Amino acid sequence: MAEQPVEPSFERRFEQRTPGAVATYLFTARMWGRSAMQYRASLVLVMVNSLFMASLELLGILVVFGNVSTLGGFSLPEALYLYGTAQAAFFTSDLLFTGTEYLAVRIRMGTFDSLLIRPVGMLPQVFADQFTPRRLTPMIPAFAALIVGLAKAPVHWTLLRAAMVPYTLLVGVVVFGAVWVLVGAFQIVAADASEVMNSVTYGGQFMTSYPLALYGRNLMLFLTFGLPLAYVNWQPTLYVLDHADPLGTPSFLRFAGPLFAAALWGVALLAWRAALRHHRSTGS
Amino acid sequence: MVVYALISRQAFRRYLTYRGAMVGGVLANTVFGIIKAFIMMAVWRQRPSIGGYDVADAVTYVFLAQAMIGPMSTLNNGLDIPARIRSGDIGTDLFRPCDFQAYWLANDLGRAAFSVLGRSVVPFVIGALLFHLHLPTDPRVWAAFVVALFLGTVVSFALRYLAAMSTFWLLDEKGVVGMATVVTSFFSGMIVPLVLFPGWLGQLARLLPFAALVQLPADVFLGKRSGGAVGTGYLFEIGWAVALLLAGRLVTRRARHRVVVQGG
Amino acid sequence: MIRPSQPTAVSRPIIEAEHLSKTYTLHKKTGRLKRERTTVEAVRDLNLAVAEGELLGYIGPNGAGKSTSIKMFTGILSPSAGRLRVAGLEPIRDRKQLARRIGVVFGQRTTLWWDLPLRDSFALLHRMYAVPDARFAANLKRLVALLELEPLLDTPVRQLSLGQRMRGDLAAALLHDPAVLYLDEPTIGLDVTSKAVVREFLAELNREQGTTIVLTTHDLDDIERLCRRVVVVDHGTVAYDGELNALRARVAADRTLVVDLAEPVPAIAVPGAAVTRIDGPRQWLAFPAEANAAALVADIAERYELLDVSIRDADIEEVIRNLYTG
Known part of the structure; x- marks a missing residue:
């Protein structure tokens, strides 16, 4: 007979269910969101600022297209659509997952430990950390570019093409989510070098905002087969806009996004676990 | 004068300690420079000459602009004035024996000097290794560029000083400082070179003080201004610097008055 | 195999540490580029058994291994060697389960939401710890009464005084009925009245609810008024374990x-x-x-x-x- 462990009196004081990851994320994000709302005037100012800042880049694209009619083989509406997919996916992920960016601060101040003593998962708590509605406004120019681009671009609509639009955004958000996990893992291990990671994240965002054809064959090969950022929005956009891949890749690669996303999440979760283990063994 | 030199040196040293931020800044400026260079090359491939710039000029411009993000502090205010106003420390700053505005200018020049060495050189060198850049061969052009860069830094300071001082009246500087950053980024030629701006907008942009931060030093570097044109360029920078610094002095006097009357 | 039919559950310690150690590897900069690796034994061969319902003073000089060992007891740090069980659980492996059985209060650092009313932090903990509604209501009522929190419930935490915030933190750590409560300097910086309130509350919590309390403090008064048993940690190990009076007599x-x-x-x-x-x-x-x-x-x-x-x-x-x- 299996050995029955004796249950001491302290084992259980009442029945408890563990809050799931989504529930944990939602109630934590809600608290931070409400905290941000306590400083309403400041919040509004920052929201207006980030709206302008995000619109500025869009304005830059318009200025460039004042001089040329295509960029990397893309017309203005097509370029706007591509830009919109990258930016909308990025800023959605930024709204949902950027708590990882604050980990360096938590590590330095020692407040990371107060997350470890909670009976809920670490990632949902961290994702929701410092959640603020401030990150909503940069999504406005992003979605505006996406919608205007789609309306003006000569798309030969099919059901599959239409489905590819939300699919592109979803893959983008998931991929950037994995990037935020990597950012978090990096910040736990190297809190004093947290800025280094920013160039990777924001560089990736900037890079996917423009037609990859701009970057020349070598870089395109790298972005398709090395660090396959091409599957975030470039490949699906080629399909929606009915462009051929300048690299001549087979058309099934247009749909390879989820494979890349899954692989990146695998790497990110391993890195996250390694970072937690590192923290547990060093304490700082 | 010695006092201000010491203040600059102290600021320089203070920034030296933020190594992580420095490495991050270098990486980001380099990565963004490379991407922007590709975009500009695609534009110039279609139109080999725009506003007197050829493709090498355009790519060089991109890396110059990336190098100037740090010293010109175009992405943030870079002055501690708002934080010190909120903490109340500004009271002691205002009544120090040295001039308040000169104190912050000295501080900012120290920061800018650090930025040039810590954040500007490496991205530019990497850009020069990866792309074909238009590098001046005449040492006098380099010297003229350094002067234009210095004057541009003073203009940049004068602008940011005005934005930061608004905290005395608004208590929350985020609005003004944020808007100043947006306008500066665009009209300095940081986002896209001013040569790409459509006719009237380009002409307007070249008259505004923001042109002194990136476009004008870049023009000197690329030899688009030489001889007398360098001199008028300097006059343009000096003119704006003086006007904006004087406006800053006026604001400083009002602020001091306000502190005396209302106690902060 | 025949086992004794009457294992005394109550006598099983709620915290059991056997030969517990924690070694850090430090990278010290010794030159421009050179780095030297040194190992530091923050905790070494620490043995401790705390019975349920005890109120233990856990003291020692700074850097003696107190906080490192507490961090191991709470599932924040993993031990380098030795065996550790808290409430029958292995702290690192069973982190989430353990979190429900323990409460932690850091005197210097609040875990309350800074910009929101106290009430909101409590409501979040209600959900986070999935405390049954009736149980939560009863606990909240009891804690609010004992810690005199009623007039503070709707005040944002940032506006509370240090003493008020400590009372809030205590309540927050206890809403889920933890079996063990760890306190790190709970009276530091508090005025005499607040100290008295906190001490009286802890004594009553231990007496009425049977909550095991591990108290880390520099204030001898805290220990004197609350703890029968004192554990002194020094150089990473237990230097003394016994009654406070005996300790006093011993060191005279x-x-x-x-x-x-x-x-x-x-x-x-x-x-x-x-x-x-x-x-x-x-x-x-x-x-x-x-x-x-x-x-x-x-x-x-x-x-x-x-x-x-x-x-x-x-x-x-x-x-x-x-x-x-x-």
């Missing part, structure tokens, strides 16, 4: 009499006390803890003109210092 820490005289004089010579310090007209005299202070003061007053006197108990640092040097 002196008390200090501070006298303010009318004018500076050479060191006072009285039997049973020795001058340790002179500063103008003020002198410090050490005398055995068990000696009669009143007699000593009377003795001095007979020979010198006294303006003021005060008596200082040996503080915890001193007691511990004496444990090694004495």
Whole structure:
């Protein structure tokens, strides 16, 4: 007979269910969101600022297209659509997952430990950390570019093409989510070098905002087969806009996004676990 | 004068300690420079000459602009004035024996000097290794560029000083400082070179003080201004610097008055 | 195999640490590029058994391994070697389950939501710990009454005084009925009244609810008023484990009499006390803890003109210092 462990009196004081990851994320994000709302005037100012800042880049694209009619083989509406997919996916992920960016601060101040003593998962708590509605406004120019681009671009609509639009955004958000996990893992291990990671994240965002054809064959090969950022929005956009891949890749690669996303999440979760283990063994 | 030199040196040293931020800044400026260079090359491939710039000029411009993000502090205010106003420390700053505005200018020049060495050189060198850049061969052009860069830094300071001082009246500087950053980024030629701006907008942009931060030093570097044109360029920078610094002095006097009357 | 049918569940310790150690590897910069690796044994061969319902004083000098061991007990740090069970769980492996059975209060750092009313933090914990509604309501009512939190519930935490915030943190750590409560300097920086409220509350919590309390503090008064058992940690291991009085007797820490005289004089010579310090007209005299202070003061007053006197108990640092040097 299996050995029955004796249950001491302290084992259980009442029945408890563990809050799931989504529930944990939602109630934590809600608290931070409400905290941000306590400083309403400041919040509004920052929201207006980030709206302008995000619109500025869009304005830059318009200025460039004042001089040329295509960029990397893309017309203005097509370029706007591509830009919109990258930016909308990025800023959605930024709204949902950027708590990882604050980990360096938590590590330095020692407040990371107060997350470890909670009976809920670490990632949902961290994702929701410092959640603020401030990150909503940069999504406005992003979605505006996406919608205007789609309306003006000569798309030969099919059901599959239409489905590819939300699919592109979803893959983008998931991929950037994995990037935020990597950012978090990096910040736990190297809190004093947290800025280094920013160039990777924001560089990736900037890079996917423009037609990859701009970057020349070598870089395109790298972005398709090395660090396959091409599957975030470039490949699906080629399909929606009915462009051929300048690299001549087979058309099934247009749909390879989820494979890349899954692989990146695998790497990110391993890195996250390694970072937690590192923290547990060093304490700082 | 010695006092201000010491203040600059102290600021320089203070920034030296933020190594992580420095490495991050270098990486980001380099990565963004490379991407922007590709975009500009695609534009110039279609139109080999725009506003007197050829493709090498355009790519060089991109890396110059990336190098100037740090010293010109175009992405943030870079002055501690708002934080010190909120903490109340500004009271002691205002009544120090040295001039308040000169104190912050000295501080900012120290920061800018650090930025040039810590954040500007490496991205530019990497850009020069990866792309074909238009590098001046005449040492006098380099010297003229350094002067234009210095004057541009003073203009940049004068602008940011005005934005930061608004905290005395608004208590929350985020609005003004944020808007100043947006306008500066665009009209300095940081986002896209001013040569790409459509006719009237380009002409307007070249008259505004923001042109002194990136476009004008870049023009000197690329030899688009030489001889007398360098001199008028300097006059343009000096003119704006003086006007904006004087406006800053006026604001400083009002602020001091306000502190005396209302106690902060 | 026949096992004894009556294992005494209650007697099984709620915290069991056997040969617990924690070693850090530090990278020290020794030159421009050179780095030296040094290993630091923050905790070594620490043995501790705490029975359920105990109120334990867990003390020691800074850097002695106190907080490292507490971090292991709470599932924040993983032990390098040894065996550790808290509430029957392995802290790192069972982090989430353990979190439900323990409460943690860091005196210096609040875990409450800074910008929101106290009530909101409590509501979040209600959901986070999935405390049944009726249970939560009862706990909240009891804690609010005991800690006098009623008028503070709708105040944003950032507007609370240190003492009010500590009371809020205590309530927050107890809403889920933890079996063990860890307290790190809960009275630091508090005024006399707040200290009294906190102490009285802890004593009652331990008495009425049977909550095991592990109290880390530099305030000897906290220990004296609350703890029967004291564990002194030093150099990463248990240096003393027993009753407070026995500890006192063992190290025979002196008390200090501070006298303010009318004018500076050479060191006072009285039997049973020795001058340790002179500063103008003020002198410090050490005398055995068990000696009669009143007699000593009377003795001095007979020979010198006294303006003021005060008596200082040996503080915890001193007691511990004496444990090694004495």
